[in-house]
Amino acid sequence: MTIHVIGAGNWGTTLSKLFAETNDVVLCTHSAEHADEITTFRENRRYLSGVPLPSNLTAIPLAACFIEADDVVVLAVPSRSLPDLTQELRSRLCGNPLVCATKGFQHASFKTMGQLVRETIPESPLIVLSGPNIARELASGLPSKAVLASHDLTALTRVARVLRNDTLVFELSRDVDGVELCAALKGVIAVGVGIADGLKLGDNMTALLMTYGLREFVEVAEFLEIRHKTIYGIAGLGDLITTCISPNSRNRRFGRLLGQGMPTDEALAQVGMVVEGVQMARTIVEMGDLNIRIPLFSTIARAIFEENRSLREEFTACLIHYRG
Numbered sequence: 475m476t477i478h479v480i481g482a483g484n485w486g487t488t489l490s491k492l493f494a495e496t497n498d499v500v501l502c503t504h505s506a507e508h509a510d511e512i513t514t515f516r517e518n519r520r521y522l523s524g525v526p527l528p529s530n531l532t533a534i535p536l537a538a539c540f541i542e543a544d545d546v547v548v549l550a551v552p553s554r555s556l557p558d559l560t561q562e563l564r565s566r567l568c569g570n571p572l573v574c575a576t577k578g579f580q581h582a583s584f585k586t587m588g589q590l591v592r593e594t595i596p597e598s599p600l601i602v603l604s605g606p607n608i609a610r611e612l613a614s615g616l617p618s619k620a621v622l623a624s625h626d627l628t629a630l631t632r633v634a635r636v637l638r639n640d641t642l643v644f645e646l647s648r649d650v651d652g653v654e655l656c657a658a659l660k661g662v663i664a665v666g667v668g669i670a671d672g673l674k675l676g677d678n679m680t681a682l683l684m685t686y687g688l689r690e691f692v693e694v695a696e697f698l699e700i701r702h703k704t705i706y707g708i709a710g711l712g713d714l715i716t717t718c719i720s721p722n723s724r725n726r727r728f729g730r731l732l733g734q735g736m737p738t739d740e741a742l743a744q745v746g747m748v749v750e751g752v753q754m755a756r757t758i759v760e761m762g763d764l765n766i767r768i769p770l771f772s773t774i775a776r777a778i779f780e781e782n783r784s785l786r787e788e789f790t791a792c793l794i795h796y797r798g
Contacts (some may be wrong), residue, residue, distance in 0.1 A: 476500055478541055479548040480559065481576075482533065483510060483747065484521040486550030487708025488609040493548075494531045494688070495639045502536040509533040521748050527614045536562075546636055548603075549591065552748040553578030556587055560594040567598055571629045573622075573637070575603040576790060578748065579658040581756040586654035597628030602650050604657045604709045606716035607634065608723070612641055621709040623647040623654075645708065652700035653709040659694060660714035662758060663687035664725035666774040666789075667718045672733020673786050682793045683770070684718055690768045694758075697766055723749040729774075733785060738778055752778060769796065 475497065479490045482503040490501040500661045503509040512518050512533035515740060516526055538713055541547060547570050551559055556576050572595065576587045583590075588602045605620030622637075622644045624630035634644050666687060670680050691714065695705045704710055728749045731741035742749060755775040758768065773792045777785055 476542070476545045477551055477636070478502060478539060478545055478546060480536060480539075480563075481550035481552075481555075482512065482518060482521065483550070483552070484609040484613075485575065485607075486517075486548075487518040487522045487525075487527070487549055488613040489548060490531050491525065491527055491613055492639045492641050493637055494528045495641075496637065497530075500539060501530045501531060501533045503533055503535065506535040506538075506660070509535050512788050513796050516602075519785055521779075522610070522613055524525070525610075541570060543568050545569070546573065546599075546633060548573040548575055549587075550575045552576070553580070553587055553750065553753065554748060556631065557590055557594070560591055560614075564595050567595060569599075571595050571601060571633050572598045572657055573601045573603050573633060577604060577654070577657040577661075578750045579655075579754050579757060581753050584757065584760075586651060586658065588650055588654050590695070597624040599632055600624060600650070601626075601633050601655050604713065605655050606708055606712040606736065608716060610722055615641060619643045619645060619708055619712075620646050620706070621647050621653050623650045623652075624703065625650055631688045647704065647707075647709070649701050649704045652695075652698075652704035655700055656695065656704060656710035657713060658754045659691050660710070660717050660752060661725040661749070662754050662771055662774055663691060663714060663751075665716040665722055665729035665732075665751040665755070665778065666770065668723075668726035668729020668731075669733040669777055669785060670789060672730040672735075672787065674733075675786070675789065679790070679793055682796070683789075686770050686798070687718075689773050693766055693768060694761070694771070707759050724749050728752070732777055737781060752785075755779070 477493045477497045478500045480502040490499045601624040728745045758771045758775045
């Protein structure tokens, strides 16, 4: 059995390194040039520099990837690339288990990444991977936990055995949509924490933001019928805390740049990777007509999408006069 990890960014490369502890792993890249670089240097210098890769990890371009019947496929591409990737893969699979490690929410369709995968490749059992996982920490050998969630119990237990490693320990869940929605929601709060950091509002205001942000996180999650066990588990609260406090969180980095006065497009370009909180914030705007009181989420969304706003005054007023 081989594990094929599709997506050679920092997250896909990290997962490849972990799974190579007990399996042969093929890391599928976007281009042959990138695959050759990884093979030559035994390191992904573009996205995970300084982390040596094991000898049983092979990098090849996706076009050259041959997937056999018993292999497991892990999807770790940016959310914007996932729809096209699933269309490309559907004719190359034969019921292989698909592990979706891509977090995000497609605003146009109001669907999670896993829902998009299930629609395009219904023959393959879907397992979602999510949790408080900063890629570089895991790649450096620092331990953590994640959730594997699936409606297919047989595929879930089999894949959990196959992916077992000494660094990333898995909890199992059946709440697939809840795990994914929590992963999407937490990014909005992390952007807000970053904005407060960029505005230099101080730790007291950051504490208020995380407290009220968690309140609204729960409000939206309950509206979306996410189970309480998922909300307060590592895929919900755990991922939320990590994304808010880690300097390596792209959502927080993006928010900090906004707070420092950088326009949204420039901030996204400087982060250089997909910021999941932005897509979810678009959905939050659409939820404005629903009977959900989320003034902090709405303030963060306005900060992202409406330029030339007085962020310091708006954030201060929202937090000090909060009546959620």
